[in-house]
Amino acid sequence: MFALPPILYSIPRNPITAVGLPVFFGMLSGSPTSKEVQGTWYKSLKFPPGRVPDQVFPVMWAILYTGMGYASYVALKSYDSATISETAASNISKGLAIYYGQLALNCGWSSLFFVKKRVGLALLDSIAITASSACMTVLFHKATDGATTYFLAPYCAWLCYATYINASVWYLNRGRKVTGED
Template identity: 40%
Template sequence: MTTFIPSITIPAAIFANPATSVLLPIALGTAVGYSCRPKETQKTYLALKQPPFRPPPEVFGPAWTLLYGLMGYSAYRAYTVGMNPFSSAEKHVLTKHGATLYSIQLGLNLIWMPLFFVAKRPIEATVDIIALTGVTGYLTYLWGQVDTVAGLALAPYLGWLGFATYLTVGVGYLNNWDLKDKEVPKAPAADTKYVNEKK
C-alpha cells in the first residue's frame, strides 16, 4: 500500500473544487503540449517508423483533453466521496493515499512528452510510461474502492495508457531506440503519409 505524502500531493482544495479539479490536468497537459512545439513534435512523429494501428497526429489533442478531463473528474469524485464526514475511516485513508498517487501519475504523465519528443529519449520515455501505467492502475483500484464512478472515470485513461505503452515500445524498437535526427524537413500538409515503415 502507498502512503499519503503531503509535500508531493496536490492541495486538497483543488480536489474539492469540481472546476479546478477538472481543468488543472487539462491546463497542465495543454501547457506541456505547447511548450514542446506542436509543429516540431508533428515533424518528428511523422518521420518515425511506427507500429501498426498508430493514430494520426490530430487524434492526440482531443483524446488527451477528454482523458485529462475524466482524470480530473475522477479526482473530484473520489475526494468528495472519500473525505465526506460520513465515509468510513478506511475510505479516508484510501482517498488520501490515492491523492498522492494521483499527483505522482500526473507528474509522470507530464514528463513523457518532453522525454520522447524534445529529449528524444525513447528508453527513458518507455520506463516513464510503464511506471505511469502501473501507478494509474493501482490508483484506479484504490479510488474504485472509494467510489465506483471515480474508478470507472479512470478506466478509459488506463486503457489509453496501455495503448500508448504499446506505441512507445513499438516506435522505440522500430527506430533502434534512437530518435536523434528523426524529423521530416517541414511541417506536413494534412494529407501527408507516415514514413515508409518498410525501408
C-alpha cells in the first residue's frame, strides 16, 4: 500500500489544522497579489469576457481553501475507519500525496503570475493544479463514497475557470514585451 510520512497524515486529522494549512498557505501565496493588481503591468493586461471583479478572487479562494482543507479531514476520518478497505486506504494516501503537491503548485502560481509576470509558466502551473486536483477528487470520491466531492467539486470548477482566465490572458497578451518591472 502507498504510504506518506506520518506527519502528512497528522495534519488533516484535526479539522482546525486541516482547514488552517491551505488557508494559511493561500494567504501567504496571495499576499503579494494585492500590491501587484494595483501596478501598471497588471492594469495594462487584456482580459477575457466573463472575468469576475478582482475583489471576488480572495473571497472565493478563502472559501475554496477551506473546503479543500475540510475534504482532507473527511478523507482522513475515512482512512482511520476500522472498516476501510485496503484499496480505499491506498486511494486516500495517493489522494493526500496529490493534495500536498497541488497545494504547493497553487502556492507557486501567484508568484509566477503576479510577481515574476510569467503568464505562460503560470498557465502551465494552473493546468497542473487543475489536473492534479481532479485526480485527487476522484481518488477521494472513491474512498469516501463521495463525501469529499461536495467540498472539492467547487474547487475543481473554479480551477477550470481560473485556468480559462490565465490561458486567455496569456493568449490576449502574447507577444507583448514584459520586463518584469512596473
